[in-house]
Amino acid sequence: YKRQELRRDMMRQIVKARRSDMPMLYVTHNQEEALALSDRIAVMSDGQIAQLASPEILCREPSSAEIAAFVGGGNVLLAQVLRAINDHTVCLEINGHEFLARCRVLPKSSSVLVCISPTAVTQTYDIKGLEVRAAFVFFQGSSQLVETDLIRDDGSLFSCTLPLTTKVHVDDLLRLCILDAWVIPDVDA
Secondary structure, three states: OHHHHHHHHHHHHHHHHOOOOOOOOOOOOOHHHHHHHOOOEEEEEOOEEEEEEOHHHHHHOOOOHHHHHHOOOOEEEEEEEEEEEEOOEEEEEEOOEEEEEEOOOOOOOOEEEEEEOHHHEEEEOOOOOEEEEEEEEEEEOOEEEEEEEEEOOOOOEEEEEEEEOOOOOOOOEEEEEEOOOEEOOOOOO
8 A cells, every 4th residue: 555655646746846848758667657647658569669659649549459458458359340431430340339430541441450448438228239248347446347258240259348337247248338449550551
């Protein structure tokens, strides 16, 4: 407990001391610290900068599936492209559930990887919701972290993690509504 409080106090002091006219370099493996203290974050992979962006962009618009999984626990799913809505929005489908996703450029292929933040998913009772099964449930005070298995049409499984406030038990079937998603850019595009 004391170590966690000391870390938070240190972060508060750094934020107070930081000035816009004085650059600061902070190196950490702790994602919470990096997201809380930084204007820009360089995510390193194999000695190279994999993405350099603001904390918001890293979490909302990761440049790869690896960064999506590393920063903020983004769920990465394979989705089918149904149609373009405009230059930066597409309608996607997973197991019959249609939802909108933001994109940098319109995808050229019929299937894409899409990043869905755990906080951009809500439980619904609509028959058109994405059906998943609760695999693990972790109580976290006012909410619970639910790891789910998505049973795809082809029988394969995909796990995603959701913060839910309604009581869920292992093996419960849930229907989900995707509120926000990001099409991970195709590296060949």
